[in-house]
Amino acid sequence: xxxxxxxxxxxxxxxxxxxxxxxxxxxxxxxxxxxxxxxxxxxxxxxxxxxxxxxxxxxxxxxxxxxxxxxxxxxxxxxxxxxxxxxxxxxxxxxxxxxxxxxxxxxxxxx
Amino acid sequence: xxxxxxxxxxxxxxxxxxxxxxxxxxxxxxxxxxxxxxxxxxxxxxxxxxxxxxxxxxxxxxxxxxxxxxxxxxxxxxxxxxxxxxxxxxxxxxxxxxxxxxxxxxxxxxxx
Numbered sequence: 335x336x337x338x339x340x341x342x343x344x345x346x347x348x349x350x351x352x353x354x355x356x357x358x359x360x361x362x363x364x365x366x367x368x369x370x371x372x373x374x375x376x377x378x379x380x381x382x383x384x385x386x387x388x389x390x391x392x393x394x395x396x397x398x399x400x401x402x403x404x405x406x407x408x409x410x411x412x413x414x415x416x417x418x419x420x421x422x423x424x425x426x427x428x429x430x431x432x433x434x435x436x437x438x439x440x441x442x443x444x445x
Numbered sequence: 446x447x448x449x450x451x452x453x454x455x456x457x458x459x460x461x462x463x464x465x466x467x468x469x470x471x472x473x474x475x476x477x478x479x480x481x482x483x484x485x486x487x488x489x490x491x492x493x494x495x496x497x498x499x500x501x502x503x504x505x506x507x508x509x510x511x512x513x514x515x516x517x518x519x520x521x522x523x524x525x526x527x528x529x530x531x532x533x534x535x536x537x538x539x540x541x542x543x544x545x546x547x548x549x550x551x552x553x554x555x556x557x
Contacts, residue, residue: 377550431478431544432503435488437486438487
């Protein structure tokens with residue numbers, strides 16, 4: 335079983351929709367949670383970085399962490415065609431230098 | 446403010462050859478990590494360098510080695526290339542091994 339599970343999609347939504355992306359994990363030691371956006375054949379771009387449980391908002395993006403359920407989410411409001419990309423969740427904990435990634439969810443926002 | 450830069454962008458190598466990939470970290474960062482990303486998969490951690498030493502290593506064979514220079518830039522070397530080494534190689538930089546990491550655009554390696 336993988337430490338981090340992520341639905342590969344593709345997820346197709348109309349422009350303006352609210353998008354919900356999710357990851358589940360099995361290692362309860364994870365404390366730091368990140369969301370990256372990756373366009374085709376490019377490097378991942380850090381979108382959100384959160385520590386422990388709770389919510390964090392940045393513009394159209396909201397990250398949620400529920401450590402009791404080992405479940406994290408990224409919400410995108412008013413989605414745009416330029417949001418079409420693969421979204422990767424990543425996580426780590428104090429003392430572990432490596433990031434553990436999900437396999438990514440491909441999002442397509444239709445104009 | 447320059448972000449993480451990697452070179453070359455693409456390269457093609459023959460099975461059995463050796464390859465060196467290069468990375469310059471984001472300005473102000475002193476830690477470099479290397480990841481391998483196969484098509485359709487998330488990045489897999491190879492190793493991390495801080496203060497010119499390998500600090501942690503993922504589940505990769507000894508054919509994968511690295512180096513960090515005094516200016517914090519880094520190299521990834523892969524010997525005896527296999528077809529399965531074909532992937533996007535990503536460099537990430539951070540400050541003092543912080544988990545908040547920023548990635549370069551990657552080097553796409555094709556082994557034929």
